[in-house]
Amino acid sequence: MRKIYILFFAFALMSAAGCKKYLDINTDPATPQDPDSKSLTPPLFAQMERGIQYDSRYVGGVIQYFGGAVNVGETHGWISGSDAAGEIWRTNYYGLGGNLNLIIDKSTSQQEWNYVGMAQAMKAWSWQTTTDYHGDIILKQAFEPGRYVFDYDPQQDVYAEVVRLANESIKNFTRTDGNGTVGKMSSADLVYQGVNAKWVKFNYGVLARNANNLINKANYDPAKVIDYVNKSLEGNADNFIVPNGGTTATNGNFYGPLRNNLSLYRQTRMIVGLLDGTTFTGTLNPTLDPRIQTMITPLADGTYKGTFPGSSIASDGTPYLSIPNPWGALNSVVPAAGQGKYLFKDAAGFPIMTYAEMQFIKAEAAFRMGNNAMALEAYKNGIRASIEFVSALGTAIPSAQISAYLTSAAVKQTADVLTLKDIMLQKYLALYGYGFVETWSDLRKYHYISGDSKGNNPYAGVFVFPTTFYVDNGGKPAQRYRPRYNSEYLWNTAALRKIGGLDNDYHTKLMWFTETN
Template identity: 70%
Template sequence: MKKIFLILIAFAITFSGCKKYFDINTDPATPQDPDSKTLTPPLFAQMERGIQFDARYLGGLVQYFGGAVNVGETHGWLVNSDAMGEIWRTNYYGLGANLNLIIQDSEKKQEYNYVGLAQALKAWGWQITTDYHGDIILKQAYEPNRFVFDYDPQQDVYAEVVRLANESIKSFSRTDGTGTPAKMAGYDLAYNGDAAKWIKFNYGLLARNANNLINKTTYNADKVIEYADKALASNADNFIVPNTGSTAVNGNFFGPLRANLGAYRQTRIIVGLLDGTYFTGTAGAVVDPRRNNMITASVDLVFRGTNPGSVDGGTVAGKNQIPNVFGVLGGVTPAAGQGKYLFKDNAGFPIMTFAEMQFIKAEAAFRSGKLEMALAAYQNGISASIDFVSALGTVITPAEKTAYMTSASVRQTAATLTLKDIMLQKYLALYGYGFVETWCDLRKYHYNVGDSNGNNPYLNAYVFPGSFFVDNGGKPAQRYRPRYNSEYLWNVAALKKIGADKNDYHTVKMWFSEP
């Protein structure tokens, strides 16, 4: 026994100071305590990726995209598939633990601006994930040594978004510590370390959060207006994820180099909004100056769009007569560097825009009877959208902009302004990027039914498909189910508690849309 003891002592002495020999979890080539700045840049790509991947399906549901490409247009889902689960992946994998690491690292270093950035992105992640999926995993999400997770109700997630956004505002407002804009410059791809812009972004999140609650007794229009006023103040504050666009690796997911949208077509509703049909009642009466930048005419110079679930339009020279979102006929993908609007290789992807904030303010002001305020915000939203679109393509001249802003498509007085005017202009302004926010609007107004007060801004505009997906029971989609390649493989018991094992779970209405 004594001999064995002496051998063990010798063994310990021999390898004392050689911790790495034993530590099989340590890789000397990989940082074990990553710095916040090294973790930050990829986060923005994850935000863009989550929305754009899922937009291939959600885009059809909200009728930004058409062409009968997939089950999105019929409000359906795919069994045993991760399709429609990328926002889930973004929140829990792409952002998730990385944001927790940034907070831990930055708090130690007293870099409170990095703490604020992580808190803001956590708030954004929870908001978009619950608005897309409904009940999600919140409280147990990052508990160590846990292999199954319970779901939390949407109202708890909404409250957490408010808490995190306010904490982020406090973090960015701190003047102590060691955090400086210079330390974030080059790593913060959205605002380059500008704390004031991050604070505005947080107020934008609070505005979205509060604005979705129009059917609740707790809805507070004045609070929505306050948040919108403190949010993005111009297009210079837009949160844009940049894309270099020189290769398929650094190119926009919606661009020709990636060739993901060759079969996706422009829709009837987008054409009708841009040619004045939905604002004047007559196609072509007032042509929106954004039209040529956002969509494309057929070879006979007529602008056409698809109806939900169809590729109607006929053919010319063997090509479908309705252009795809790139701006060409048939299933053709244009050459690299071509395309238009947000469907170009180097186009940045908007996460939040000034135009959206103005339409949120206009809606809240209208609902609270502040009609002059509503009119001003509504016109500001249209103006901001025109400027945004102009910067992405052929320049819209001041004369063209003025002609539209003073036309019959734009309400000129508070007395003539309707909620439908506001919501349809917002729908148009968010085309190509605001997929989840637009879906929130459609659901809170119950598509073509209207809200709890009978307001129905989408009547005769949003058209349901000729037939819904077979599992829907004749009902429209209200949510997308949790990601298959995690939840439906190892967390089934938790899914059953919320009814997500049912084939029509995706038609269950959201908490935020109900009284």
Template identity: 50%
Template sequence: MKKIKILAMLFASLWLSSCEKYLDINQDPSNPQVAEGHVLLPPLLAGMMRGEAFDSRYIGQYIQNWHSSGGGNTWDRHGYVAGSDAAGEKWRQHYFALGQNIVLAIRDGQEKGKWDYSGVAKAIQAWSWQSTTDYHGEMILKQMFEPNRYVFDFDKQEDVYAEVVRGCNDALTDLARTDGIVSMISLARGDLVYKGDRTKWIKFVYGILARNANHLSNKSTYNPDKVIEYVDKSLASNADNFNVPHTGTSTADGNFFGPTRNNMGSYRQSAYMVSLLNGTVFKDVKDPRLALMLTPSVDGTYRGVNTTFGDPNSGTAATRIATLWNTVPGVATTALDGRYIFSDKADYPLMTYFELQFIKAEALFKKGDKAKALEAYKNGIIAHLAYAKATAKEQTDYLASAAVVDVDADLKLSDIMLQKYIALWGHGCLETWVDMRRYNYSNEVYTGFTLPIGTQLSADNGGKPAQRVRPRYNSEYVWNRNSLDIIGGNNFDYHTYELWFTKK
């Protein structure tokens, strides 16, 4: 028996020794355990788009880009769905989809001298901090990814804003380095957006800084010159737009807003957006973008849904309000239109030249330089008309119309912000929501805009509009409720609490 035991122990020792070598996947080039930057970057870009697009559906209702086809929808009423992850994708994007993957990408870049990859990863992280805090408010910053911790404290939004600036500066430092093994060809392996062009990533970082600085317009520390400086260093034309591409062959690689994925089938274009393009708000001028961005009802008339009321003509085929993609007039009813950003292969823009020109116009207007503000305002309009594929004649005619201010003395803040609203419709919902909250949903700034009031608002709101989105339910409300108590996150009306960046 003793011999058997010794032989058994010897066999086990030999088996474990050989198995240890066999299972050491770090030594197997076919199965690397440490992911490299070019492998990590594509899913990071996809995560950015996913977080923004998923939650834009809900925020698009707050800002009246679109509404539900059914009346009384909670998001149309500035409410939320308790016990649900609805509108929690930005939180998941930041801490899970990007989260540790960005940490790995930064580490891989720094350890191997791939400063372009580490710079890009830092830029994405700064973008995520900025867009997520503008969406949720307080976030977990200092204790993020701290090991052996099961509950996490929330940090103030001003600390997150400072982290955005720090992260952007770190990204700029890395992106400017030419030592190590920096290579456009190497970066292009994973860079689906800018194809390895670091100069465009640098412009993107300055765009983040421009947003960060401009969002503080209600603060005494607001510096319009700094905003203008950042914009001038950022995207220089539509060729610099941050577009996440889609192959569009299936639900797996199709645009989130495309008809194949059918994520927008229950939504209808808003009456407010129609009013901005059909001549109601802009002095009887029919905007060429009406036919390029929106869809007509079956009878050819452009209609939109009013907030909280749903589609009033859902049962009348001749007058039914159009979905965001509609049947092409004169074509079989099964043929989906998929115009503008709603086609399966459409790129999803996360930052655009025209947005930044409107940011510059606003900063110049606040500075008191109306002549240059008018120039930036027109640059934004021209760029978006081109983006929407308006013809040269349509662009010329629209710029000469009464809808576009031609004398700097006549320029108003509402002129700038309304054109920015049109330009960001659909893909820039979260930035538009930042703007609307900065101006307290003012109908003097957003001509014709009307918030739901009284019983039109969600019962939890206490008569107030939404100001933030609650953190993701399956993260914070399941296991971090005590930390939420400190910031009021368990209160029914937490989503109506004003954020730091909007306060004076």
């Protein structure tokens, strides 16, 4: 962050010293010097997926979406002196932050309230994602011109700012005055094509995530969570999915073969167990869940295997090279361009928020409120939505197979036997490949396999820690990722010291939202 402001400050001094004519002479007439909101908007969507996808290579190991002993993520560790796992930080402060501020300022002056609302929605989402990933972050001083060091703000302040921004965005999207129109925004809005109502739903989805993470707090309100969800996404048609061109490495999905970022990664035993029948029914039945053929891949002998955290082999000794990577290839093979499967294809869009996630949030809140009938309905809605979402990404799943799964022993059929474990594990499965930060938030708020203060322990017996944690952890699981090295550990160490950010085990310090009070 300091480098950004040094450059900004140098440019300001040049302008103040009478260099305007020189700068005018070197102005490129083909490049706007005062870009409008329409020009600034399209690249921002790519920034949203970039941060999560880059960092998923590490947090994906922590939450066991990715395996293969590829990096320290699987042992809950960190890499000293590296920007690895710091891309969400970069996205929030560099990829999105200043650009969103420009849109808000520019569009406010032009009374384009839909652009203002869009920028506020993205900013709310970014603050939520960044604090859920890093914990205490820089909020109040983040974009002050001329500042070179920045104080960290507690996570509860960031949570409050997310609520404020999302509500301001909703207000702006519901204004009927001003000059903002669907026509002005539709071509720049790569996800919702300028439809205000869909952005309003997205904001309520952000609010639902925010409120649903607070189960350990005295002010947790499940009724508020449910209200937010009811105003959020109404079906898969409302999913927030960032599109990818997929024709070159430049416009292709980060997960696709053209980018070649996943050849060493492997499918995990936890994902395999959720899909092959063993976790939900106790019996191996890989034909039961219709998502299995699209989401993961069998070995050459037709069986499904996955790695355990920190290990490159399956429990039965199946070697690393025989276990498929996320593309569905063996022996670390990189498929041809355009190949792959599920979300791991060149042209696959990246989901930022889905209807399935919202329904599982509702199911969790309803269950905690004691309304098991509502919880059962939302739980089943979430499962169906997930299957239909997966169906659209591969070979279409026949409705008969969907019905067979929804009425099988893998899915609870009555409210009296539904458990929080059923809800959270189906949510974990539904978010595979995209909901990395949300799944990690769920695992941490239930303290991984320890459970919450009320005795709810949805991941016990299913989630498995690595045999040995990273050397700096002191036997503790990861709770956060450290701020980005290049901006914070090089330039902002005094502020980091105040929050314990220089401690070797800082990444194991509990988040505010996971602490009971």
